[in-house]
Amino acid sequence: MKEFNIIIEICGSAGEGTISAGEILSRFMSGQGFEIMSFDSYPAEIRGFGKCVAHTRISTNRIYSPGKLADVLIALNDKHSISQLSALKENGLLIYDSQPPRPHKEDKSVVGWAKPGMISYGIPLNMLAHKAAGNARGMNMVALGAVAALLHVDQHGFTDSIKVRYGKKKQIVIDSNVNSFLEGYNWTEKNIKKIDPHSFKGMTPSKQKEKLIINGNQLVAQAALVANLSFYAGYPITPATKIMEILSRELPKHGGVLLQTEDEISAIGAVIGAGFGGKRAMTATSGPGFALMTEFTGLSVMAEVPAVIIDSQRAGPSTGMPTKTEQSDFNSAVSGGTGDCPRIVLAPTDTKSCYEATILALYLAEKYQTLVVVLLDFFLSNSIRNINIPEKPSSKYLDANIAPDKNDLKDYQRYKITKNGVSPRAIPGTPGGMFFSTGLEHDVYGRPNYSEAGHLEMTQKRFAKFNTVLSEAPAPEISAIDRDEFDIGIISWGSSAGAAHETVMSAQKEGINASSFSSMMVSPFPEKALIEFADKCKKILIPELNFSGQFASFATQILKRPVERLNFITGRPMASEDILQKMRDM
Numbered sequence: 001m002k003e004f005n006i007i008i009e010i011c012g013s014a015g016e017g018t019i020s021a022g023e024i025l026s027r028f029m030s031g032q033g034f035e036i037m038s039f040d041s042y043p044a045e046i047r048g049f050g051k052c053v054a055h056t057r058i059s060t061n062r063i064y065s066p067g068k069l070a071d072v073l074i075a076l077n078d079k080h081s082i083s084q085l086s087a088l089k090e091n092g093l094l095i096y097d098s099q100p101p102r103p104h105k106e107d108k109s110v111v112g113w114a115k116p117g118m119i120s121y122g123i124p125l126n127m128l129a130h131k132a133a134g135n136a137r138g139m140n141m142v143a144l145g146a147v148a149a150l151l152h153v154d155q156h157g158f159t160d161s162i163k164v165r166y167g168k169k170k171q172i173v174i175d176s177n178v179n180s181f182l183e184g185y186n187w188t189e190k191n192i193k194k195i196d197p198h199s200f201k202g203m204t205p206s207k208q209k210e211k212l213i214i215n216g217n218q219l220v221a222q223a224a225l226v227a228n229l230s231f232y233a234g235y236p237i238t239p240a241t242k243i244m245e246i247l248s249r250e251l252p253k254h255g256g257v258l259l260q261t262e263d264e265i266s267a268i269g270a271v272i273g274a275g276f277g278g279k280r281a282m283t284a285t286s287g288p289g290f291a292l293m294t295e296f297t298g299l300s301v302m303a304e305v306p307a308v309i310i311d312s313q314r315a316g317p318s319t320g321m322p323t324k325t326e327q328s329d330f331n332s333a334v335s336g337g338t339g340d341c342p343r344i345v346l347a348p349t350d351t352k353s354c355y356e357a358t359i360l361a362l363y364l365a366e367k368y369q370t371l372v373v374v375l376l377d378f379f380l381s382n383s384i385r386n387i388n389i390p391e392k393p394s395s396k397y398l399d400a401n402i403a404p405d406k407n408d409l410k411d412y413q414r415y416k417i418t419k420n421g422v423s424p425r426a427i428p429g430t431p432g433g434m435f436f437s438t439g440l441e442h443d444v445y446g447r448p449n450y451s452e453a454g455h456l457e458m459t460q461k462r463f464a465k466f467n468t469v470l471s472e473a474p475a476p477e478i479s480a481i482d483r484d485e486f487d488i489g490i491i492s493w494g495s496s497a498g499a500a501h502e503t504v505m506s507a508q509k510e511g512i513n514a515s516s517f518s519s520m521m522v523s524p525f526p527e528k529a530l531i532e533f534a535d536k537c538k539k540i541l542i543p544e545l546n547f548s549g550q551f552a553s554f555a556t557q558i559l560k561r562p563v564e565r566l567n568f569i570t571g572r573p574m575a576s577e578d579i580l581q582k583m584r585d586m
Contacts, residue, residue, distance in 0.1 A: 004203055005059040007067045008147065010140070011084040012076030014042060014049050017140035020165075021074075022054020023384075025144060028161035029058045030213050030386040032154070033205030037063045039383040039573065044238065044322040051080040060205055064350075064498035066383065068575035071198060072151075074143045076125070078110040085110065090117045093196050095146055098122030101136070119196045121150065121188075128183040138180030145184025150194060152201040155185055212387050216354035216380040219390070220284070220310055221246035223358035225254055228398050230279035233259040233270035238322040239378045240284040240312040264289035268296040268309065275306040276437065278401070278427035280362050284310035287329050288319060290373075297371050298337050299439045301462060304415065304423070306365035306372075310358070313377040315571050324571030325378035327494050328546040333373045334523045334554070342463050343371040345523035349477065349497035351385040356474070357520060359393045364472070367400035368465045369425055375522070377545070379573040380495045401425055409433055413444040417457065421464030466524040473521035476529050479504045480515040488583050489537030490516040491530070491563070493551050496543050496574040503579040512583055522551075527558050534559050539586055541566060543579050 008025065012018035019040050026038040037057045043050030057067045073088045075081035075096040088094065096111050106112065111120050123146045129138040141162070148158050159178050166174045214222075221243050224232070232251055234244040244260070251258045261267045267283045274281035285293065290311045300307040313329045315321035333345045344364050348357040354376060361372040404412060404424035414435035416423040426433025436446030441458060443449040449458075479501055480486070488507070492500035497518035507514040517533045519526050534540055540559070542552040543566035552565045566582045568574065 003060050004200070005057070005061070006072065006151075006198060007055065007057045007070045008072040008074070009056075009070040009084065009087065010054040010074040010076065010143065011081040012052055012140070013080055014052050016052070016076050017137065018052040018054050018076060021140035021144055022056055024161060024165050025054075026056050026384060026386075027165070027213055028153075028158055029056075030211060031161065032157065034203075035059045035061065035063045036213075036386050037066050037383060039066045039379060041572075042323055051077075051083070053084060060203070063385075064502040065576050066379075066573055068577045072147060074147060075110045076139055076143060078104060078108060081110040082108075082113050085113055085115070088118065090115065092118055093150070093198065094118055094120045095143060095150075096120065096122055097125040097139070099124040099127045101126055121146070121192055123184065123188060123192070125184070128187055129180055132179040132183045133176035138176055141177045141180035142184035145181040145186075146188040146192075148181075149185045149188035150192065150196070150198075152199045155182075158185075210389065212389055213384060214351070214387065215242075215382050215384045216348070216351050216376055217242040217312070217382065218246060219351060219355040220358045220374075220376070221250065222390075223355040224282055224362065225250055226392050227359045227362045228280050229254075229282055229362065230256045231259070231271070231274035231281040232256070232283065233261050233267040233274070233281070234283045234285070235261050235264050235267050235289065237264070237286045237289050239314060239381045240286055240289075240310060240376075242381070243284040243310060264292040265296065268293040268307065271307050271309075272296060272300050272303075272305050275300070275365070276303070276428070280366060281306070282308040282310065282362065284312065286312050286314050286322075287316045287332070290329060290332060294332075294337050297343065297373075298339065298341050300371040301341050301343055302439050302441070303437050304369040304425075304462070305437075306369055308358075308361045308365050308372050308374065310374045310376060312381045313375060315378075315569065321571055323378065325495070325573055326545050326569060326571070327375075327377055327496065328550065328569075329375060330493075330522075330544075330546070330550040330554070333375055340459055340463070342466060343373060343523065344368070344469055344521075345373045345375060346520055347375040347494040347522045348380060348520060349494060349518055351380065351383060352387045352390070353520060354380060355390045359397055360474070363393075363397040363400050364469060367402065368422055368469060370462075370465065375494055377495050383573070401427070403427075404430070404433060414446045415442060415444045415458065415461070417444065417461055419464075420468040421461045422468070470521070470524050470526060473519070473524075473526060476517055476519040476526055476533075477501070478515065478517050478533060480508070483513070483515070484536060485513070486515045486537045487513045488539045488541055488586060489533060490514065490579065490583075491534070491540060491542050491555055492516060492518045493522055493544065496545060499574040499576040499579055500543060502576040503583065506576065506580050507583055510584075514583065525554075525558065530555065530558055534561070539564060541579070541582060541586065543567075543574055543582070545569065545574055
């Protein structure tokens, strides 16, 4: 079977069913055996009427990034779609409403803004929606029917997918959506002469085992449940709220407790309190909330209490742009706070690794008695992938506390000096395990100690954990490891890693000898592996979604050599096309 790759965007106003249509398209294509990645953008206001875009990439091959430019743009709303035309390829397809309820002014029709080379198909979306259901609400389904006819998609399979999507609704709702789809499909098949090359005809991907269609937030919640999370405290904030919504339903079923607090300060305080009591505890937030948690993060490190924070980054600073993606909390996560405050920071690189990182975070926090931050972003939290069903973690990851033995309890030293920095931790109520615990510097018993020697000893103890943590970190992902030298090496982190990996595959086809490096563990960082990789590369490129190149500055301190930077703050995910162009320039 030949390779096939297409990006379809649906653009409309909030309330027009844009996101629902994208979800139905993605789920159907996944059921047909294709790889899918979808990413939606929408206004920050709860009941806004701003621009919504459902972006779906469909491929016969594994997908690493959402792709930059669309092959097909479905315009449900002319005003918003005019601004979205810049994201349509020069030879892309534009599907628009040819009979709107009111005539457009000359400069308000999207087809009038189509560039030469674009192929435009006018479909009477509004009229067909009224014909099918008596109102315009079915325009999104009419549009799906039109695109299905144009791309030779299985009509019956698609209608079955719509029935499943609305299966819990009343029959009249199911029928109106199916009828709207069929009106669009049949009208297009009868009236439109196809002149574009895009077609699913003859595409029969091999049937794969059952897959999950899921986003990063859902996987975080799922992972927390299978990793024995006992307590969650949080305050709603975009784009992390969905994690709390899921756990509010599911955590009590697993014997856990969820607390919605009055603010983020209370949330992290409650998490540390639960961690002190021996429970696996977690919260999720975004940049503004993480900033409020900073003082308590220091308490977790100083008192050596396990705590996990999921930080789903969004564009900032301050309230910023709540529904736009960015990678601008790196500095805060790795080195924010007062004093020398070491903590573990994990940065998942794709949807699937959100699951792995959450399990690892709860395990490491408990075993090493410290703070663990997991850096997601709006894109990872909300982009939908079809993935293999994740495996449940081994028993090793479910109970990691190092408890004191009988000898330890004869003269219990909560902060006993050990080779790896980890002291036996008695859970409150353990006979003989009473100890002091505050945010003050302390001696081995936890009693305040402000001496020079004592502060040095305890600081060394807290940092000593890092050497052992690295031994349990996932190995860095490196492409083209069988070569000894590269013209360009891409070093990436978080959600940009997928685009970097895809760039390397494209670059190699163009004859550019390139490789990529990314690590889920960013604090402590696998410096030795990074240096070994960089030594093979004539030039280094670091792409990331922030203005100042936060990770590039961090990596430069390790590498002791200049690097090329590629920085975007567009609010969109990193695009492999942009990285590839930068590599060509280099």
